[in-house]
Amino acid sequence: MSRNEERIADVSGDALSEVFEVQMGPQHPATHGVLKLNLVLDGETVLSCKPDVGYLHRGIEKLSENLTYSQSMPLTDRLDYMSAIANNTGYCLAVETLLGIEAPLRAKYLRTMICEMSRIASHLLWIATHALDIGAMTVFLYAFRERELILEMFEELCGARLTPSYPRIGGVRQDVTREFMDRLEKFIAEFPSRLEEYETLIDTNRIWLKRTKGIGIIPAEQAIGLGLTGASLRGSGVDYDIRKHRPYDAYPYVDFEVPIGISGDVYDRYRCRMEEFRQSVRIIRQCMEQLPPGPIIADDAPDLVMELKPPRKVMAGSTGPSPLKTALIRLVEDRQAYMEGDVYVSTEVPKGELGFYFVSDGRGMPYRMHIRSPSYIHIGALGVICEGELVADIIANIGSLDVVLGECDR
């Protein structure tokens, strides 16, 4: 019998116990957005925890059925707004696979670099709120100090801090400037020392250890069964990272390691993400060193103004595709310029595995788009993890699974 089951048996055998229901959220600040949890409690012990989602539903999947492929791209900014560029990249990769085009090498490197920056930005927000929920307020202030630096760099790169829409189908929006690269170099030189500051504050702090060690344990088999991905899965000791196992963009060219936890509790997931910070810095440094010259958008990339009806020529705005691509397109030119069929492409965003599934009927807009968002699946696992724990541990669990409701409800 596990500790949680023991605790449930304990309270239900008690003659004085009184079961009552509590609705936590959707305005609770520690639920990271508009998550509502229907709790059945006995004293402090959680007997059952049922997440209730949908308060932030905007119908992004349905909206994209009426927008062209390039028009839907800014909508993916609004999925996981902590790391919008990672979503954009995943979306663009899926559409590129569907259209049979490939981004140039320089664009791949730029995307990888910016994705890792957004991973740092996302994890910074995670450590900030996670620590704040548990009671360490100082980390919150320090993490936002560094996040501001990254957001300012995003603004310099593409004019927006939170919703950059930087990648394009077949490349990226615009090239990096010298000032941007100087700032980035300064940032990654300084960032590891900032990481040590956070660790000084909480890593061995006895209050932090009491709140995280042995809390919310997910065994490896259960984590796989629940469909967890990202650092939440790796904290349980499962070595699964799409950047390593199905590399995309410039990930095959860079050298990095995937941190893996041991016991699968809140503390291990925390350690995994802290190590990911360091690996991200490593990836960014390698990308900066290896950044090759060349174009930033593919020659046969579709124009932003995409035709809805199948165009007669290859694609609007193209300026001479490569010979191989021409042959490929000539095959389908008579019938359709856009491919028919379906495609699923998944990428490793900071929260976990983000997948885009398209069904195309050959027009310039998807027949159906489905988003496999990690947060939705992590919230589904929350009920199982929290059962038998204390109310205060729910907060620690939400923080350690790193959910964001914009992506969950989409």
Next chain:
Amino acid sequence: MIIQYKKKRGWLGTVFLVEILKGMGLTLRRMLSRSVTRQYPEERPEIRIGFRGQHALARDPVTGGSRCVACMRCAVVCPSRCIHIEYKKDEQTGVREVQSYAIEALRCIYCGYCEEVCPVNAVILTEVYEYAAYKRDAFYFDEEQLLKNWDRFIEESRYDPTKYVNPFWRPRGIDERTLAGPRRRSVPDDWKMENQWVGTGMTKSRKTGARCDVGGH
């Protein structure tokens, strides 16, 4: 890579609260160092060129009006469909004349697609970010208001209106052939593809112009 735990705390550390004192020492040090907070209304952030702010129509120095030719590309590409253009077509010449041009700023999602596809560099998202108002009507920008926005932007930013180029009009590093129209003006030299930033490990191959080999790790 299996994560590493920090060393377990000894009895000395437990009694003397060593790790908590270390944390307090750090906060004390930070308390005495310079503050990073920006006192916003007095202290303004530096706006980067290419910032996506209030909408405007660039005022043509020759005609005094907008440069829009009613090609409808911005209205078609807009994901939130907030641009409304009405035009009249001359039967003989086929030239379109803009009757009205309006942007609903409250529907806009500031993706910057409109300025990117404009072949004549007419529509622009300026660097102005303070335009709150009490009425919804204030965010329905008609052509006259959009031109006024441009004037305000030029006045506040002190750009030379004849030389100003927005990076979204002419994306940095993009080949000139892929751009939409011939009327794009020339860009600063460091936006050109020849002057792009190249990684330090790549300097050799850049000189020879050979395609660098990065695979095989």
